[in-house]
Amino acid sequence: MSRQTEFTKSINVVTTEMHTAGDPVRIAVSGYPDIIGDTILDKRRYVREHLDHLRRLLIQEPRGHKDMYGVIPVKSDIKEADMAVLFMDSEDYAFMCGHCTIALGKYAVDHGIVKGVSPETTVKIQCPCGLVTAHVEYQDGKSGTVRFESVPCFSFAADLIVNLEGYGDIHYDISFGGCFYAYTDITQFGLDIKSSPIADIITAAMKLKRAITETVTLAHPENNELAFLFGVMFYSGSLGNCSEEVCVYADGQVCRNPCGSGCCGLLAVLYHKGLIKEGEVKTFVNSKTQSSFNGKIVKQIKLKNTLAVIAEISGKAYYTGECTFFCEQDDPQPSFLVQ
Structure with missing residues (x-):
C-alpha cells in the first residue's frame, strides 16, 4: 500500500x-x-x-x-x-x-x-x-x-414476575451460563418469535433488562464481578418445548446464532425445572436466521453451596x-x- x-x-x-x-x-x-x-x-x-x-x-x-x-x-x-x-x-x-x-x-x-x-x-x-x-x-x-x-452454570432465580408498562405482568427466569441472562416467553409481550420486527423485540428486551437491573440484585457464588445481567433470551410458549429462540444482549445487540453462553444458561434452567435430563441432547435454533447449536448437560456439580451443571454446546465456525x-x-x- x-x-x-x-x-x-x-x-x-x-x-x-x-x-x-x-x-x-x-x-x-x-x-x-x-x-x-x-x-x-x-x-x-x-x-x-x-x-x-x-x-x-x-x-x-x-x-x-x-x-x-x-x-x-x-x-x-x-x-x-x-x-x-x-x-x-x-x-x-x-x-x-x-x-x-x-x-x-x-x-x-x-x-x-x-x-x-x-x-x-x-x-x-x-x-x-x-x-x-x-x-x-x-x-x-x-x-x-x-x-x-462451560464453566459451572446455575439457575439463579425461577418464576419471577415484573410489571412492565405497556406489556403487563411478565414471567421470567434468571440463569448464569458464563454471563447472566433472563429467559422469558415472547408471547407475553404480544410478539411472535419468527415474524415480529427485530426492532420490536429489541425494545421489549431492553425494557425487561432495565426493569430487572433495577429490581433484582444478582450474585455469583465465587466472583460478584460477574454479577450483572448481560442479555435477554426469548422463547415461545412452553419452556420445556421451546425449540426456537432469539437473544438480545448488551445494549440491544442481537445474536445471529442461538447464543452459546445463553444456551448454557438455558440448559441450567431446564435442568433445574426437571425439563431435561443429564446427557439429553437439545437443539437450539435462532428464530430469525435458523442457525443452530446442539446442547446438553454433561454433569451436575456443586459450586460452593449452589447446585450447578456443566453444559456442552456444539457448532461450527x-x-x-x-x-x-x-x-x-x-x-x-x-x-x-x-x-
Whole structure:
C-alpha cells in the first residue's frame, strides 16, 4: 500500500475474521499494545481503562457494526490454559462468548497453538468467567465441529414476575451460563418469535433488562464481578418445548446464532425445572436466521453451596478473511456507534 506512511502507526491491528453459525468473530492477532495485569480480570479492567479506543475502532462503525463481536488474545495466568482471551462487543467487554469459543477452538488447532490430534483435539481456553474446554473434531488434517464444556452454570432465580408498562405482568427466569441472562416467553409481550420486527423485540428486551437491573440484585457464588445481567433470551410458549429462540444482549445487540453462553444458561434452567435430563441432547435454533447449536448437560456439580451443571454446546465456525485495520491521522470519525 503506497499510502501506508500517511496512516497512524500506533493504530495498525491485524485480524483474522471468522463466523460461527452466522455470528461474526474478529480476532485481533497483532497490533495491540501490551495488556497489563496479573489476572485475566485485571487485564479486562486494563483494556477498559486504557485501550478502549481500539475496541471502538475494531467493533463499531465504520469498521464494524453494532452486532460485531471481537476477541483479544492475552497471556494466560493459569497453567492449565492453552490460550487466554478477552471478549469485546460494541458496548463493552463480555465475560463469556460461546460462539467466539467455538471459533477459537478451530483457530487454535489450525494455527498450531495446540497440535491437532485425531479424532478430536482438546483446547483449554481461559475466559474472563473461567476456564472453558473446547473439543475440536480433527480428521485428515482438517478441523471441524467444535464442542465446548462451560464453566459451572446455575439457575439463579425461577418464576419471577415484573410489571412492565405497556406489556403487563411478565414471567421470567434468571440463569448464569458464563454471563447472566433472563429467559422469558415472547408471547407475553404480544410478539411472535419468527415474524415480529427485530426492532420490536429489541425494545421489549431492553425494557425487561432495565426493569430487572433495577429490581433484582444478582450474585455469583465465587466472583460478584460477574454479577450483572448481560442479555435477554426469548422463547415461545412452553419452556420445556421451546425449540426456537432469539437473544438480545448488551445494549440491544442481537445474536445471529442461538447464543452459546445463553444456551448454557438455558440448559441450567431446564435442568433445574426437571425439563431435561443429564446427557439429553437439545437443539437450539435462532428464530430469525435458523442457525443452530446442539446442547446438553454433561454433569451436575456443586459450586460452593449452589447446585450447578456443566453444559456442552456444539457448532461450527468458518473463516471469512483477514484484515489490517488502521486510522488516517486526519480521520475525524475513527469510530462511532449508530443508536
